[in-house]
Amino acid sequence: MDDIPPPPYELISTGPLLTTSTSLTSDGTLNVALSSSDPAKLGSLIPEARPTTKLHHQFSTQQSEHRTRPVPNLNVVIQVVGSRGDVQPFIAYGIALQRHGHRVRLATHGCFDKFVRDSGLEFYDIGGDPTDLMAYMVKNPGLMPSMEAMRGGDIGRKRKMMAEMLHGCWKSCVEPDAGTGRPFVADAIIANPPSFAHVHCAQALGVPAHVMFTMPWSATRAFPHPLVKMTASDMEPGVANWLTYGLVELMTWQGLGDVINSWRKKTLDLDPVSNTVGPSIVSYLQIPHTYCWSPALVAKPGDWGAEIDVCGFFMRDEPEYSPPADLARFLSAGPPPLYVGFGSIVLEDPERLHSVILEAARACGLRLLISRGWSKLGGDSISNADVFYLEDCPHEWLFKQVVAVMHHGGAGTTACGLINARPTLIVPFFGDQPFWGNVVASAGAGPAPIPQKELKVSVLVQGFNYLTSAPAAEAARAIAQKMRSETGVQAAVESFHRHLPRDAMSCDVTRSQVARWTVSKNKRVVKLSDQAVAVLIARKLIKLNELEPLRVKELDTDVRRWDPVSGGAASTLGVVTDFTASLGGLFIDPYKAYKHASTIGSSASAAGKATVAVGGSFAKMTGVLVKGTLVDTPLALAEGMKNVPRLYGEEVKDHGKVTDWKSGGTVAAKTFGDGMYHGVTGVVMQPWQGAKKEGFVGFLKGAGKGTMGLLTKPGTALFGLVGYPALGIQKSLMAKKGRTQAVLRSKGAQVDAMASQLSSVDDSEIEEIMKWFRHQSGRA
Known part of the structure; x- marks a missing residue:
């Protein structure tokens, strides 16, 4: 990080609809100026505000049967970056979650260890120094750092601290309790936005994420982003307000995107997030939000969707206190x-x-x-x-x-x-x-x-x-x-529960327990809790190697390829960018290795380290080219050709997600069969179907679609034969890496802990688990 210069904190763009410019003042305040040459057209692209329904605590409507489903007891990690004032509300919230039966771990800075544990919650130290963070923010009260901060090296320290906290947040999801050694794997993640790790950890684990915060972080027409001083001309104020949120996302990603992607790759074994998705990843994935302020002060804006709630402030119970x-x-x-x-x-x-x-x-x-x-x-x-x-x-x-x-x-x-x-x-x-x-x-x-x-x-x-x-x-x-x-804390608990995929999280044997494993029996995937797994293994009804960790929620950060031209171009650009970075490393990495080794050892040792770095750089370059040739480019072309029918309103069949080499082969086979069959038959069938609906005009439309399908659908089939199996092999190889193994170890430790407690489980409950499983597996 010391060798990386501060990113260029500025954004100036001129387009046919929107002109944006920013200016950085001496104290770090970011002033944003917006103007539009066609404000009416620009406004039509921004979501409209909807009439606000006055519901209790500004909650969005949900189906009643979903609210009545039981919520299993979960391992919940709450990740908070900030000061004591940021941490304290989540103590009140964590205690409320505990009262509902959840196991709650509050992951934040080490200086709050006693504060958190004294409240009765588990604690995990994610690193970072809140005093340093507060000092930095006082010097740079706006969104961007001042020039003085750049010259003084504050940016490098902040980026290092963020890398440390990202790693700490991941460990808080899978590491045992530091005090008791009790194993822990998160079933759900709650976080404030400055922690940044939440959605990425959730993607790695396949669990739900939920953002909670004390200030607006979701785009709205109602008011501008609180971190921006904005002036706008030639456009509706509400449109300008909405745009400021995207600007904050862009500028934040500009400063930290490379740090986050490096962490994703090295620690989580996840592909980097593209620059088109990274800035808006939380809204792109529609992660639920709960805002912790009183709707009596700031009502829920009408353009916020069902995934966003406003619940009230988090007020803890008044502690006992006798003044000196x-x-x-x-x-x-x-x-x-x-x-x-x-x-x-x-x-x-x-x-x-x-x-x-x-x-x-x-x-x-x-x-x-x-x-x-x-x-x-x-x-x-x-x-x-x-x-x-x-x-x-x-x-x-x-x-x-x-x-x-x-x-x-x-x-x-x-x-x-x-x-x-x-x-x-x-x-x-x-x-x-x-x-x-x-x-x-x-x-x-x-x-x-x-x-x-x-x-x-x-x-x-x-x-x-x-x-x-x-x-x-x-x-x-x-x-x-x-x-x-208002009952802000309790309302926020209800909000969290309402957005959980309860059916997907519940054990098929005992619905009151959270499922953490799957096993295939009689062509059905059965979801099992730790207790059910411990019982079935102890009674020799299943083996450990038959189990797979349950992934409750998949978060897809891949960019959809809408056509083969843009898909192929984006893939090529990505390969060129990665190759250029690797080529740069061929010169920079050996120098860094030599410089570092020479400070702690001999010149000969330093030369050896530099030679190893040269070999590593060549390996990176080769890996980029192989991956681009066998995975990225064929996959982008296959997906691009597959999605062409969407451009003219035709549905595209989903053949499943590639997660390993088996599913890669399955998706490739289905794509090949479907593409070849419909590509050829569509030339005849689509004109006929169009004529039945719209006569001669429908016949012409169908002929056009059939001709286009004849060109693209077989192409999807052929490129998919290469791309999908290669992607599956890549993901299978990645599954052998540290992140998956760490999760398996921690989940296995939870099963071991449950197995040691089976003597306290009622015999009738054990018998019911065995009876249910024998029936499912055809052994009844």
Whole structure:
């Protein structure tokens, strides 16, 4: 990573419909300018908003029978990247999942180990330093890094940290508990978007993924992406708002796409995601989203689909707390103070900020309760009659004791203040904080947000005056009343359950248990839980080598080839790009190997390492050419020719997905037979069928389709004979690699753990499992 220069953080494009330009300011803020030469046509390409149905918690309608199916108890991993304020809501959520019977592991940064375990949840350290992340974000409050950050090497450190956290997120899905050694393999993944690993881990495991977040991350006409400052001309504001989300996805992928693809290939044994899919992979795969804010503050936009819910803030149960004597004395010695705290924000100049706050409070006659936070706001200052300096204290208790709150605008802190009817002044630094500052201000529960660099005594005095006014108090009370009728955590549990493929996850023997294995009996694939497998192996009704790990949900990131021309061109471009990268490695990799080895060993040793690197580079180049010739190009042409009929409205038969060498041969055989038969017979049948429907015009249409099919369908058959078996062999070889073996080991360890507990299982339950399986396998 040290040798990789920062990517060019800019996007300038001019097209027939849309012109986009970005400018990077000195503090890292990204300004986006959009314009269109044909706004009406551009608007027609953007999804229309639909009337919002006022359902409880803004949930989308689902079929009633799906809601009544039982949800088996799952191993759920929750992956969270961020500060304590990002982690805390998921503790409340994880506890709620536990109450439903799920085993919950919260995977986040190591510094939150005790915080998570003390709550009763399992913990997994994914690496990364949240203090460093917070410091980076304060310096670069917009989407993109400042020029100073680029020169100072912050980008390289951030990319290294992201690579570490991606690897940690994967291990959190399959590694045993560090404390107890209890085996764990995730049955479902929940994550916030900055963790980035969620959808890729889910694809590797074949399990459902679910995104949960405190700020809008899904494209909508209702408001722009919170991380973008946008100006638009010659287009409808809603269209411009919608486009900002795609820009954020593009810019994020530009900075991290190569890191993610390198991790996918080396750790997950997955093919790289193409640049056409990578930026929008979550929306492309329609991963369910649950947004954790109050619909009383921000209602679900009408253009969000059924896969997106808005449920309410995640509020944990109020912890038991007895204030220390000095805090109790301060609170009782005068009028309620104003709370000031910035949590885990790493402030650039805490002394200046502290001085401004004190002076403004004196001018307004306010007492202050200052939380020192990670930046030790106030330094070594000593509490007095007007100012109390506080270390850690639960906000649920504390906010009941104050007149109003001033903080950075984290979603959890904002929610805690509002549900306690406290007027709120937000000093945003980055991320969703400006968004929540504007939401609070638009509701009248606080003044307009004041960015930290604009915080001056005169501005803050005005903010304090409104914060302590009657209108602010009344607005805060009205919001609190609505929020108290919501059950955000429980609603989010229901949202998670509703989007699960319950039938596919349930054991065929005991429906209340999650299935993790499959076995083929009497031409039927049977799904089995760990308990069922342990019983059947112990009773010698099945063998271990008959079992296959269950893949509940397949996430297909392959780009559909719509025609042979674009498909072949894209494949060729991909091969050329990979070959060029490998060719570059022929010169760069030996130099890197020599440089690294020479720093720790002799020149002879370094020369040997460089020679090995040369051989490795030649092997990469050869592998790219072989894969391109035998797999990529034939497959792209086969898929492109196969999908040509879609262009004129004809259905295309799906012959299944290639997962190994067996399925590759099966798909090739079906494609060959179908392509040859329908390619030849279509010349006669399609004109006849067209004439029956539309007369002479239908005959002409059918003749055109039949002629096109005669050209493309046999081509699909012939190229498929090469491409599909080669793809199957490639996937079978990949299945022998580390990721699959690691999953098998962990899943096997879970079965072993269950086998050791069979003595506690009721004999009638064991007998029922055996009876059911004998019947299915024809041994009854």
